Amino acid sequence: MKALAARRHSRFAPVILLFLALVAVGVVYAFAAPKSATAAEVTQEDIDVGNKLFRSNCATCHGPMGEGTETGPSLIGVGAAAVDFQVGTGRMPMQMHGPQAEAKPKQFSPEQTAQLAAFVASLGAGPAIPTEEMVDPTLGDKANGMNLFRTNCAMCHNVAGVGGALTEGKFAPPVIGVEPQHIFEAMDTGPQSMPKFNDATITPEEKRDIIAYVKYLEETPAPGGLTLGNIGPVSEALVAWIVGIAGLIGCAVWLGARSS
Secondary structure, rough: OHHHHHHHHHHHHHHHHHHHHHHHHHHHHHHHHOHHHHHHHHOHHHHHHHHHHHHHHOOHHOOOOOOOOOOOOOOOHHHHHHHHHHHHHOOOOOOOOOOOOOOOOOOOOOOOHHHHHHHHHHHHOOOOOOOOOOOOOHHHHHHHHHHHHHHHHHHHHHHOOEEEEEEOOOEEOOOOOOOHHHHHHHHHHHOOOOOOOOOOOOOHHHHHHHHHHHHHHHOOOOOOOOOHHHHOOOHHHHHHHHHHHHHHHHHHHHHHHOOO
């Protein structure tokens, strides 16, 4: 009995219990963690085709296995979401090197984009492509999204979401007219000069709230009428100055004509 009790109170028991607890947590997370529908449908064939597309169109800058070169960063660990955003908005492949990649017509079909994303995702774990539910603006809270947008996004993208200038030739692009999926992916991956808002900073539900607010901006007409680009007091003051000066000149000419 003493020997049995000694084995039950072994000094290795806490270590073994901790190991078993960590294994249990890992198993539960693997089944409970949200996964993108795209990730669930990826096959080895998709990865192989994506590898061929990558070597033909991306390896010159990013290296044959995404390890990066002097002209392009490493893609190991960026995840499928980064590829879907960059390729899905036409920013990649770049036409020429510059301060930042600009959105342009897409060069790959949705199927090819998914295959490229599958290959890059196989190089290292990273943010996955969000599901339709995660980016559905009808499920978001516009009011909360407005507060989050003004706190985290408006200083660069403008309070109206039309974008703005940054330093060294860079700029914050407009978010109006952007697909909800790409808005989510931009927040999740931090492309160009944009910071990365991981789930600890802005939760997936809050990201959906921001998308709901952006879509609300798209659908809501300007209450003041002519927006003048929605860039604030600069354009408004310019118009006021031109109209005011023109009015003063017109008054001066009229008074001069009357006096003569």
